[in-house]
Amino acid sequence: MVEVKDLTKYYGEYAAIEGVSFKVEKGEILGFLGPNAAGKTTTMRIIAGFMPPTSGTATVAGTDVVRDSVEARRKLGYLPEQVPLYDDMSVREYLGFCAKVRGVARDKQAERVDTVMEATRVTEYADSLILKLSKGFRQRVGIAQALVHDPPLLILDEPTVGLDPRQIVEVRELIRGLRGEHTVILSTHILPEVQVVCDRVVIINEGKIAAIDTPEALTARLRRSQQVRLDVRGPRKDVAEALRTLPGARGVTDEDAGDGVFRFTLEADPDKDLREIAASTGVKHGWGLREMSSVAMSLEDVYIHLTTTDSGAAPANAKAPTDGAAREVTE
């Protein structure tokens, strides 16, 4: 549906994005994840045909967004980050205007406007001025606007920013409801959003792509080992030794948690769950097991790992990050 190749955009000397390439399949929801100023908006603006790249190409359903810009724009709906709408129009007027400008057939315009108002649940405010709408409803009108000409591709720049938690859930549901019929590219810097909404994630940092994969695979990719944390009251050295000799164990670190309790972090092969055997070992020796938990790397860890400058740039394209880096972020 969308193919981006080697996209680079300079603002003067400053490279907003550099060598960005990825593909979006039909019917997929792709999340664009990255810190502020990572190049998300720039990439989306280029795909939306708002501005040309310095170099590289982008195509929407096979149409080049620079050479055949108007034709490409027919196939997409775009919601910019600040949700700019004409405040002096009513919702119905505004959507009607968008339908007309985007070339919806004259006899279909009113019907399309009604359909998208229904889909985004703004019908009750159809005749209110956009100026008077709350942020949540503005956002919905923004999405309605992007949908009004029924484009195969939707590009949504931070569609949930500035909404209250309930509105966020509603907008996410709305977007999820588009899956299949529409291809969606959305940007965000909120992690749970990606896990909840997206089929695949592009993590972008400082204008370069740091990773592309499904949310699950990204998490799994960095989870090269399992970790179990145990708080044990007992002889420090003996406990550490006993844990280290468990089958599948790779290593143990320990620290003093005070009050005669030590905290051990047991690292094991990814396919071994050592929690039960560790617990029974403790009981056998009569040590007091105070607490035990499994430490899994969340997508958040992956994200921070990939986007922090000191460790992010180097392993960006490496398949297997070092164990050291993985441990570092779980501490």
Place this chain on the structure above:
Amino acid sequence: MRPVLAIAQRELRAYFGAPMGWVVMAAFMAFAGYFFWAAIALAGIGEMRMWFSNTTIILIILLPALTMRLIAEERQRGTIEVLMTSPVTDTQAILGKFLGAFAFYAVMLLLTIQFPVTLARLGTPDRGPFYSGYLGMLLFGGTFLAVGIFISTTTKSQVVAYVGTMFVLLFLWLLSWAGMGDAWWQKLLQYVSIPTHLDEFAKGLIDTRDVFYYVSFIGGMLFLSVRALAAWKWR
């Protein structure tokens, strides 16, 4: 053509939906009415020629207020992002905006038709200059609007667009004063200056050279606007 008309229609409605449109129209009618009354009651002149040339002066102040928002406001509020990611070419966008402002200006002129109608009731004036004069006024205003939309394209600030446009229009106006004389450069200034071309229309003459001047001036300005819009996006 459809996007052009859709944009023009939206702009026209925006003028009627916001205070600025009404303020401009009210101020225009107040001054235009005063000039008409002054010509008849004070000077005892039963023709429109003076009125045309007097009225053009207030257009220098009023028309930039119509054009200042056209692109600058879209840029400032970001709505241009939605407009320009619609399947609309830069040319269609500029043309639509221009036509919207032009239509509003035409409505303003239409409201002054009462003046020549009054004259025709009071006496038997030559009607030719009325028609040609109004055609001249339309074209004349069009050049101002075209200058305005160009300057509105170059800035995010409506205030800058207003002041800039007024300054340029005043400058073009002054050219006609500097051009009084018979030297070649004075003739050139006369030709370049916008108001000089209105005189013939006001007298009742439709000279194709004057029509050509206005139409090409408008076309040139709109072309520059399209280029400026494209350049801004490329930046």
